[in-house]
Amino acid sequence: MPVARKQVGATGTQSVTISFAGFNRAWAVWIGDRLERRGVRVVHQRWDPQAGATLEDELRDLMLAPGRILVVLSDWYFQLGPRSHDEWNRALRTVVAPESERFAAVSVTTSALPGATSVFGAAELTNVGEEEAERRLLAHLDLPTDPLPRTDGGRPGARFPADTPEVWGGVPRRNTRFTGREGLLSEAYHALQSAGQGAGVVTLHGMSGVGKTQLAAEYVYRFGSDYDVVWWVPADRRALYRQRLAELAPELGLVTGAEYGERLRAVRDSLRRGRPHSHWLLILDGADEPDQIGDLVPTGPGHVLITSRNPEWREHNSHLVEVPVYDRGESVSFIRRRAPRLTHTEADQLANALEDLPLLLDQTAGWLNDSDMSVAEYIELLEGGIDQDVVKVSADFPLAFQTAWSILLNKLKETVPESVDLLRLCSFFAPGSIPVRLLREMPPGDLPEQLAGLMNDPLLWNKAIGQLRQYSVVRLESHESSVEEASSAGESVYLHRMVHKIVGTDMPARDRQEFIDVVRKALAAADPGRPIDAMYWPAYAEITPHLKWAEVLESRDPAVQALVLNCLRYMYFSGEYRAGIKLGERAMTAWRDLLGETHPRVWDLSYNYANLLRAVGDYAGTEAMERAVVDHLRTERGPQDLEHLRAANGLAADLRGLGRYDEALELSTWLLGAYREVLGDQDARTINAQNNLAISLRLLGRYEESLELNRRTLEARRQLLKARHGWTLFSEINYATDLRLLGRYNEAESLQAQSARVHRIALGEDTPQTLLAEYNLALCRYRSGDRGKAAAAFTRVLERGERVLGEHGPLTLMFAAGQSCFAREHGDIDQARTISDYVVNGYLMMLGESHPYVAGTRSNHALVLRNVGERDQAHQLMEQALTDMTRSVGENHPWTLGCAINASALRNLVGDPESAAALTELTVTRATEVLGRTHPLTLSARIAHAADLRGLRDRLRAEKVESEALGDLGSTLGPQHVHTVSARSRNRPFWDFEPQMI
Known part of the structure; x- marks a missing residue:
């Protein structure tokens, strides 16, 4: 007959002690929540019998707790120790049976348990829904089972353990042999729970093989019921991490395009805002390189759990939990x-x-x-x-x-x-993570x-x-x-x-060669063959880490060699410069030995390797490399050989990087003609040559000619390629840049805003080209007068550029130059000075003393010194910048004219108004001739000249020059444009040097 049980609280003791194995914590939490809602005082007692104690003693100690003892029965509860079923049966008969009124139990397993557990008369909670499980629990404890009135504010309470979070992905199966680690689990849990919003990051740190991943998985199963979203992401490689995180977008119900860049942006934004779910847990497994993915760790109301061998995560706002070997x-x-x-x-x-x-x-x-x-x-x-x-x-x-x-x-x-x-x-x-599916997708004939x-x-x-x-x-x-x-x-x-x-230490040599050939072929077969297309970047991100281990650089197989070249192209277009340079350097050494110095594959390789080196500013190194290739190919194959033309294209880019713009223009002009003759006007390579010629023209200040070429290039690429193709989008940046440099600010901003949005969708937020698009948009907004949006954009682009591209890359220095100029006029002058000094020194180290970028950024820095009151130093530096810029690009270049506008202002400050007026008068003449009467730079020179004439007390001429300039400003930019309003208030204009892409 059933055992008679006392109702909880019948003797005035409103207490239940829940005894549970740590493995079943989620059940204990849910049960406690259900009982507390009924006014029962609950104590949680984790069951963890010590190896040296008898089960009888452990059970008697448990009886010291007040009130009823509710045991959560599972096979795990009886494994702790571990103890045999015979030991348990003896203990249950000896201790529990005589005190059956003190004990109650619920069963949360379908596995066989020790026979004597029948003494509990346990309520079965498995294979039923939440309402029925709660009814059974309450009935078992003789508590009312009628629904409670909603007096708790509608709080949802603990999640029913049989219900998984609404979004669940990538989590390893639970390790049913998981042992111990209770203190570590507790520390991680409390660290996350006590962290403020946006700071809930815990790193499980320890050496290889110590069980960090298993610990993280157990954390998920014990505490996963606290979350609406649980998403597990391999984080040993940045590209793969980005891909897997982007896959969360459809699970969150986010409506995005197919491109993973757009999905990634949407996921990070959703997690940050906590919509549609604020209770989320992201696990980053194997994140051993904080510098590589630290910028991608989501912020917001949720939690992030990281496993890593690297303790440097403590420098990235993470609470470190050290995972030792087992005790x-x-x-x-x-x-x-x-x-x-x-x-x-x-x-x-x-x-x-x-x-x-x-x-x-x-x-x-x-x-x-x-x-x-x-x-x-x-x-x-x-x-x-x-x-x-x-x-x-x-x-x-x-x-x-x-x-x-x-x-x-x-x-x-x-x-x-x-x-x-x-x-x-x-x-x-x-x-x-090893994609063994690549092996199984191989044709049977390719396998030993x-x-x-x-x-x-x-x-x-x-x-x-x-x-x-x-x-x-x-x-x-x-x-x-x-x-x-x-x-x-x-x-x-x-x-x-x-x-x-x-x-592989004892692998037979024959097997080794067979196996490595198989893996090489599998990787080559997985090559999408489209490294420029961002849609295929996740595939390349999966392939590239395996190249080293498969020793692909030792292969003579053309397909394997093509894979290496495509991976280098992917790394270049996606911004993985450092990894690409390492691969390119090793490939150059290996292929020269394997194939010979003049093999066609070596020419292919040197071209792609040079692209990567050029991307980090090593223009002198790439110029020497490309010139040797150009000279050899011209001699061996003739000037119109396509390999020679491609190498010459690279050489022209090197010349632009080195500031040798006239040479670059001459070479770019010849190249466009040669491509047209060999391939015709509509070939992609001809269009690329046209694009490069436009860049050379822009660097020489010939903005109208550059605009026309870029317009034609953009139209051709839109017809030949997809609208979202990377090269088409790059042409949009070029065209918008020329519009802005010509003072057509509204047109430029309209085009660049749309293009930047598409860049983020198609290429991802942090690729070099997307950052360049957003930087140009910041400049467009700044010139249009939208300083609020410009300020946020400058800061955001520079921060991301430093993280993704490094602090000293060409693009990062470009972004920093823009940020410094903006901060000088509208922000923190100390920040402007710090950044400006770093930019000047960065260009000096990269390009040398005589480069125009050094002269231009010195002009910017002189204006910073002027604003902090260091007039003499500012004047000396500005005169040096004007002299150096004149020598570098000539007296009629817009950059020289801009330096002259700034120099005239500083001559006034140091008491030389006559020289200042003479300089602005000459500058107005030259600017009108080169850029036209109504170009913004010419208008600035005219306003500056009017100010200089007033300084000489030549008021009639000053008023005439000023009146005409203000009229042209109003007609060109609009009467309410910030430049027009500033000039009307007689604020002297200054010129900001903007480093350009090459």
Whole structure:
């Protein structure tokens, strides 16, 4: 007959102590929430019996708690210790049965439990909905089950544990052997809960193999019910992280285009605003390079959990939780669950030999449980060895790892030898996430016999994968599907870096060559062949990390070599300059040795390598490289050879970078003619040459000619390419830039605003070209008078440029120059001075003393010095800038004319008004001739000249010049434009030097 139970609170004690295994925390929280709503005082007591104590004593200690004791029954509850079912049955009969009125229980598992648990008469909460589970819980405790009135403000309370968050993705399967770590889980939880909005970032930090990923996964399962969104992202590579984060967009219900750049922007904005979900948890797994992804860590009302070997995350506003190896008790408990045949003493001995490292314990105990080998024999092997030369793989690997791995590898060879072949194949990819689907997508004829069977037989494939998973050598990346589904679908597997480093040490030479050839072919077959198209950048982001490990630079296969070149192009267009330069440098060395100095592939490589070097400002280096190629190809193949023309195009860009604009114009003009003759007007390469000629014209101040060429280029690219193609968008930047430089500010802003929006959608927020588009938009808004929007845009672009491109890249220096000029007039003068000084020194180091960019930024810096009262220093620096600019680009160049306007103002300040007036008069004449009477620079010179005439007390001429200039300003820019209003108020105009793209 059923056991009679007292109603909770019937004797006046309104208390329930909930005893639960940490694994079942979510159930304990939900149960406590349901009871507290009924006025019950709840105490949570995590069940964690100590190894040295008897179960009877632990249960008696539990009875010291006030009120009823509600046990959350699960197989996990009875595994802690671990203890056998016999031990539990004795304890339950001895302690619980005589005190059955004190105990109650709910069951949250369908697994078999010790027979004596029947003493609890537990309420079954599995396989029912939330309302029925609550009814059963309350009825079991003799509490009213009628619905409560809504007096709690409508708060939702704890989530029912059987309900997953509304959005859930990428999370690994729960490790049912997870052991210990309770203190770390608690520390991470409280650190996130106590953090202010936008600051909820915790990093689980520790050495390889210590179990950081498993700890993060357990955190998700224990505390995931607190969140509406849980999203797991591999973060070992920036490009892959961006791709996976962008995939969250449709899960959040965000309406975006297909481009992942737009999706990424939408996701980050949604998380920051907390709409549609404010309770979100993002897990960044394997984020070992904070500098690479620190700028992409979302802010907002949610939480971010990071796993990393790098403690520098503390410098990125993250709370650091150090994850050590297991303590000995955790090691012993884990081993005994992984290998039940081992005694407590044997588990202790094994843990000591393996230095308590979780990954090694998991792999070793897994196969040792199936082996006839004793622990003593195994330890003897570790100490004396299969391999007498036992050394550390790296500083953070345990001494025993190499030998332990050798033993495990032998076990795999004996059971499923195909698993060893698969593992060795994986070792020629980069450690971490390995896209094994690329192998399975290969044509059967490209595979050696021993691998063809593995790849083409789903049963054999699944058996090999299953064996590797059984011993925790790999884990499946397709976490929501079954092993069979994931394997047959050709997903990815995760190979730990420790295993990756050791697996190939005893590989036969023949196997090694066969396996590496297979991986090379798989990577080449995965090449989309379109590195310029941002739609395919995620594919290249997945491929590029594996190039080094597959030793692709040693291959003579044309398809593999084409893959290398396409990856370099992708890195250039996407802004991955540093990684691209490393690859290009290694490729130049390897291919020159492999193919010879004059092989066509080497010319291809040098062109793409030079693009990357030029992107970071190494113009002198690229000029020497390109000139050697140009001279050789002209001699060997003739001037109209397409390889020669391409190299000459690069050389023209180098000349522009070096400030040798006349040479660049001459070469660019010849190139356009040559391309037209060889390929015709409508070929993409001819149009590119036309684009480059326009840039050369702009750098010489010939803005009208540049505008016309850029207009034709834009129209041609819109017809030939897609509207969102990167080159088409680049032409929009060029055309808008020319409009702005000609003073057609409204037209320029209208075009550039639309183009910047499309850039963000099509290319992503942080690519170099998008940053350039947004910078030009900031300049357009500044010139149009919208200073509020301009201020925010200047700051945002510079911050992102520094993070993405580095502090000393050409684009970053360009962005900094604009920010400094704006801050000088409308912001913080101290900030303007700091940035301006950094810009001048940056260009000096990159370009040398005689470059026009150095003269131009010195002119800007002189204006900063003037504003802080250092007049003499400002005057001297401005005169130097005017002299240097005149020598660099000539006396009629707009940059020289701008320096002259500034120099005349400073001559007035130091008491030389006659010289100032003479300079502005000459400047007006030259500017009118070069740019026209109503160009903004000419108008500034005319207003400045009027001011100088007033300084000489020549009032009649001053009023005449001023009146005519104000009339032209009103007609050209509008009577209410900021420049017109400023001039009408007799504020002397100044000129800002703007470094241009080359």
